[in-house]
Amino acid sequence: MSETSPQALPGAAGEGRKAFREGFLTNNPIFAQVLGICSALAVTSKIETSLVMGVGYIFVLALSAWVVSLLRETIPHRIRIIFQVLVVCVFVIVLDQILKAFYWQASRQLGPYVGLIITNTLTLGRTEGFSIRHKPMTALLDGIGNGLGYATVLALLGAIRELLGSGKLFGAVVLPGSVYTPNQLMILAPGAFFALGLLIALLNFVMLKTAKRK
Amino acid sequence: MKHKNLYTMFYAAILGLVCALIPTAVGTYTRPLREANAKVDEIKNTLRVLGIPFSASTPSKELVTFFQDRVVQQKSGDLTLYYAKPEAGQAADPVAIRFEGRGVWGPIRGYLALGSDMRTIKAITFYYHEETPGLGGEISTAAFMGKFPGKKIVGSDGAPGFHIKRLGASEQNEIDGISGATLTGGKVETILTLLADRIVKENIHVGD
Numbered sequence: 001m002s003e004t005s006p007q008a009l010p011g012a013a014g015e016g017r018k019a020f021r022e023g024f025l026t027n028n029p030i031f032a033q034v035l036g037i038c039s040a041l042a043v044t045s046k047i048e049t050s051l052v053m054g055v056g057y058i059f060v061l062a063l064s065a066w067v068v069s070l071l072r073e074t075i076p077h078r079i080r081i082i083f084q085v086l087v088v089c090v091f092v093i094v095l096d097q098i099l100k101a102f103y104w105q106a107s108r109q110l111g112p113y114v115g116l117i118i119t120n121t122l123t124l125g126r127t128e129g130f131s132i133r134h135k136p137m138t139a140l141l142d143g144i145g146n147g148l149g150y151a152t153v154l155a156l157l158g159a160i161r162e163l164l165g166s167g168k169l170f171g172a173v174v175l176p177g178s179v180y181t182p183n184q185l186m187i188l189a190p191g192a193f194f195a196l197g198l199l200i201a202l203l204n205f206v207m208l209k210t211a212k213r214k
Numbered sequence: 215m216k217h218k219n220l221y222t223m224f225y226a227a228i229l230g231l232v233c234a235l236i237p238t239a240v241g242t243y244t245r246p247l248r249e250a251n252a253k254v255d256e257i258k259n260t261l262r263v264l265g266i267p268f269s270a271s272t273p274s275k276e277l278v279t280f281f282q283d284r285v286v287q288q289k290s291g292d293l294t295l296y297y298a299k300p301e302a303g304q305a306a307d308p309v310a311i312r313f314e315g316r317g318v319w320g321p322i323r324g325y326l327a328l329g330s331d332m333r334t335i336k337a338i339t340f341y342y343h344e345e346t347p348g349l350g351g352e353i354s355t356a357a358f359m360g361k362f363p364g365k366k367i368v369g370s371d372g373a374p375g376f377h378i379k380r381l382g383a384s385e386q387n388e389i390d391g392i393s394g395a396t397l398t399g400g401k402v403e404t405i406l407t408l409l410a411d412r413i414v415k416e417n418i419h420v421g422d
Contacts, residue, residue: 045348076222086233093237101244104251111344111351112319187348188394 016141019130023145026207029122030153031200036122040154041192043113048170050158052106053113054151056099058144060091060117065131065143072132084127085118092117122150153199160195161186250274252342257281259341260296263310263325290418296325297420306420308336311413315405318397320344322353322405328367332419338362340402350398361389367410374414376406 029035044050067087068075075083096114099107107114117123126146131139162168165186167175175182185191254274261268266284268277286306288295297306308327315322324340338359345351352358366386368374377383378391378399387410391399412418 043347049347074225076225079222079226082226083229086229090233090236094240097237097240097244097248100251101247104255108255108342109347109351111347113347184393189349192348 016138019134019138019142020145023126023142023147024149024152028149028153028203029125029146030150030196031203033122033125034200035125036120036150037196039113039116039120040150040157041189041196043110044154044157044161044192044195045165045187046109046162046171047155047158049106049109050154051151052099052103053110054147054154056095056114057117057120057150057154058147060088060095061123061126061147061150062140062143063091064088064123065126066136066140068127068131069134069136069139075132080132081124081128084124084132088123088127089118122146153203157192157195157199160199161191164195165191253278255341259339260285260310260325263327263337263339264296264298264308265327265337266298288420291416293412293418295418295420305330309420311409311418313405313409315401315408317343317345317401318350319346322401326367326406326409328413330420332413333366333368335362335365335367345395345398349392350395352392352395353398353402358392365389367406368414374407374410376403376410378403 023029027033030037030040039053043053064084064087068084071083092115095117096107099110099114126143130142134142159169162170163174164183166184167173167177167180167182183191186195254277257277258268258270261281261284264285268280272280284298285296286299288297294312296310296312297308300306307330309330309332310325310327312325313323321342322340322345323342324338326335327337328334329336340354340359343351343353345353365376365388367376369385369387375387377385377388379388380391380396380399383390
């Protein structure tokens, strides 16, 4: 739960818009906080699964952050972590059931990773690090912002890996074999590490450049 | 936030109750849908492995009737054989057998379709697994399942078994595994070898 960016620390709390922007961009869960990496590496071999995971994650994080914040003044201090994990569990199980009922194919492809949202460091990082000390609306926006930031990076990573790894996007051939020979490494685990590492470097580089210009 | 012990215990109890009720309610509500999805998925995979053409957009109810019309199910011990109703005087070919075994994270279920000799693999499908997406999860891709047709469930010496090699599959009962999925490959190998062993030793075949 390390926060790499100083402006992410609470204090000037209460502004939902700031919380949203930070979660989405300047303090993005993946490329600034470097949290939630396990699932970001695992489910991004295709853009479709990345998107489903991203949307599901926004749902879980936003609602968990909101509920934790709503009840923040009633929670006994000693059991607050258990409380947060339990709230996250409820939403994850609900999400898993909904996926199985309405998005069967996607649920099959995500395998155990929906359940693993519970142990995603980012989830607890936001509820314990932010929601429990902020008003419900701010916490909700913080959850949506962070979820969206996570989902965007996942989608980007999914697009890069699917395109370079199998020459496809959304399962349709974009780069035929005559033009580009798919590099299978991109679909495999090492490819995920390379792609994510380079993406983090690139995004940080761009962020630094724009920050300097201001 | 200073709270007494009694408050904490009471809070935890209420919380536990509420948090148990919500997933139960959603679970009960979605159960018929989830079970229907699983059933249709199973039917589609059986049809696919038997090579019976069907339209992917067929509504689930019609698909169930279509399946019951076209496919014969025959119990053989605790194994179930599936085959398309053969034309008069012809042997059932291919014959699909449902299998199930332990994968890395959860069960792996699928169908193995054999020729009428009950030794030659016609097709295979893994319709349920919880393997790691992108790694072991690749067992259900066309690329991996496409390596099976033409292979046999016995070695050239006649011994039953099926092997997933890291490199250099050369025998009639060997295929190359998936890079990064050594564990899943081993699990699939065990499942298929156990199944091959039973088919050969128990002489499982269509008819009595």
